[in-house]
Amino acid sequence: MKTWLLGLSLLLASPAFAQPPTSVTLALNWKAEPEFGGFYSAALQGIYKKHGLDVKILEGGSGTPTVQMLANNKVEFAIVSADEIILSQDRNAKNKVKGLFAVYQTSPYIVMTHAEKNFKTLKDVFASEGILSMQSGLPYYQFLVQKFGKPKVKVVPYTGGVSNFLNNKNFSQQGFITTEPLSAEKAGAKVKSFLIADEGFNPYLVVIAATEETLSKKPELVKKIVTASREGWISYLKDPKATNQYMATLNKSLDLETFNKAADIQKPLIETKETLGSMTSARWETLVQQLKDLKLIKSSPKAQDLFVNQ
Template sequence: MKSLLLLTLSLWGVCTFAAESKNTKITNVTLALNWKAEPEFGGFYEASLNGIYTQHGINANIQEGGSGTPTVQMLANGKVDFAIVSADEIVISQDRNPKNKVVALFAVYQTAPYIIMSHAERGFKSLKDVYQSEGTLSIQAGLPYHQYLLQKFGKPKANIVPYMGGVANFLNDGKFSQQGFITIEPLAAEKNGAKVKTFLISDEGFNPYVVVLAAREETIKKNPELVKNMIEATRLGWQGYLKDPVKTNQHMSKLNKSLDLATFNKGAEIQKPLIEAKGQLLGQMTADRWETMVKQLKELKQIKTSPAAQDLFRP
């Protein structure tokens, strides 16, 4: 009788699971990244690889980006369902395109990973030294944080040149400094024998949320359950990746062969304190941070209006 009961319960469980699986609706979505597969996207790939998105009814097609990929415009124009953007891009987008609002759902980086990297031999003590010393600074001129630093430090003595990516020019010129992500460029330079000094932009007072999962306001209103599931699955993906990134790093290193596995693993470790904020859930955002970003962009004349914080993100 006991064996029969166990068999009956087992069959009931299998049938119930089959029925639930059959009735579960899977929604296909595209998630556009603004760069290639790197540690800053680890949690998204984790959620995809381990079936977390699928368990939440989502088939997420992760679409890699590259230099200049306009993810915020792609999202605003309905070309993709979800995209990775930065907080300043969202504010600027709502200022310029208020009818097709892009809204933040989940912010990976609580501290922006933007850096300026210089040669340690130059002995710079602060980021101001980089701007106010002779030499070359490679940076994308239109970046809001560069405009913020120019406003803060004044006219630079450094020769500002366009950022072309990579670290080749840095390695070949001892007076060369450049922009970057703390998880990538310093590791690449050090691997090639350079001694580097990095300065976080956030330490100077400009600290936007970075690697922000975003959607259109229209999507949030029309399909709130999908958006809720996307946020929950993404949070679980990041929890898993922060706990053990090795398997996902192995996968990403096959997609992005410009970085070796050791660099992926080191980058994943370096970024952890920039992602985890004491006393709050992964990905959470606050109105105060958004209001500060709006104020700073207004002072930099990057925007004409002042979008309200409640329109910029979903808590």
Template sequence: MKPRLLRRLFGLAAIATFFCSASAFALDKVVFLTSWYAQAEHGGFYQAVATGLYKKYGLDVQIRMGGPQVNGMQILTSGQADFLMGYDLQVLKSVEQGVPVTTVGASMQADPQGMMTHEDVKSLADLRGRSVLVSTSGRTTWWPWLKGKYKLDEAQSRVYTFNLQPFLADPKSAQQAYASSELFSADKAGVKTHFFLFADDGYPPYGTTIVAMDKTVKDKPDLVARFVRASMEGWKSYLADPAPANALIKHDNPNMHDDQLAYGLEKLKQFRMITGGDAATLGIGVMTDARWKQTRDFMVSAGLLKADVDWKRAYTTQFVKDLKVMP
């Protein structure tokens, strides 16, 4: 082969290598907004950042914390975030109001919401006659379900302000709780409690979902698919070794300490929130039409959603049905 031809071939190879290398480092920037301050329930997403899983799939992901004063849906629809840590009831209600949003994956097969009671309560049916501390958001989500299922009286409800003192002071009270937070605080205070996960009694929504704008799903399906896959692989990794994610969680939320993170992870495993349900056989992140219909039916029966809403617009299974990130 002639020297001039060889030089030309080497030059073309060098140019190709340069562009391949450049494209390898041209990561798609993504902003993911969580629903609360960083905690174990967000571990899979932080793990995907900490271990490079997002980068492996060509993504540069920034996780932004939510909180009590953060309107996540507003931030998503205004284009300030690409994905939102969502909730089925919130998304169905948004669809009813004409907001073009879609759930693309579910980290948890069970909503982590439940009821913390004093130790003399043996089941949720024992709540009759007791005061129940309910947050503002709880009144339009789980409270109608609980009240209807166990024939509770509206007069039993009291305002929950995310302060445990009223519960600790009143042995006849019960309050909403996450097993990993309020229950942890009660244990630290030396109060013996029982915890009832609503999902175990049939409360249907998924937990810690991923929500995107319809336009993102339509115009950037490859980006959505990569974000969902990397996130679910992050959850699998977090359950095996949470140390990388926990370091980032503590950086974002200095009030989160090792003992609470360990407690939170223990509860995620105990209740099989990530790996139970359909995830056990279909993979982490999976969603089904049947589960979404259960949530829709509950909302309609409770007067939380109009019966004629096109509820299937609230989600798509295209990114999780063949994902197969097995526990």
């Protein structure tokens, strides 16, 4: 009898009887770049597979509506920003989106200027006679206007890239600390960047999110995706080179040197003394109040309704 039971247990443990991995999609809000390095690392190194997951990483682009994709049940997991979660809950109370894991503890949004202008602060940029390329509808722009007052600088729409910046010494623009400054410097410009987070608007960014429905109906799946993604990020932060080489084959707009430099630049914005990817109620409460003060939301969601640490 014992021999028969042993044989049965070995048979059930064999590959033919192994549980197939669960297929899920993780929708990104931009192309393959270092800001998503840990997710690609988890896929490339078999970490997701080890946790019983077959994760399809879906690249995004400019304006990819990942928070709407979640709320409309198009995907189970997606990358969003903390302010998008709050705005989504304010506008769609039926199928709430919640944050699970935050890559950036310090927001990487910047305003990039020419070093020759010798701006000392971001307020100096807003008070200058030059041109500032920013999306005026973004919460962080509205926060800066609220803080500094009506800008003296001429604000023009943000169109992407750095060509206008390179052609005009009086031109400043919004950007991502790992992208635009490196591109501009590679083209020969001398750059000075100001982190918007230093002015007090610091939402969590590159946040894995899911709906409350997914959280309640598939808690084990949620736990697996967060645990595996955290392991992927720990690995990527330790040594990003192999993953960068892979991402460079997916996104040819950046060369491998830029991938590696960007990975180094973003590292201190991601690392934390707490558990990697974890979030705090205080940060969420501050952001809710800021969006309320900007009149971007009508409701006042509680922190526990906006995120959950796995």
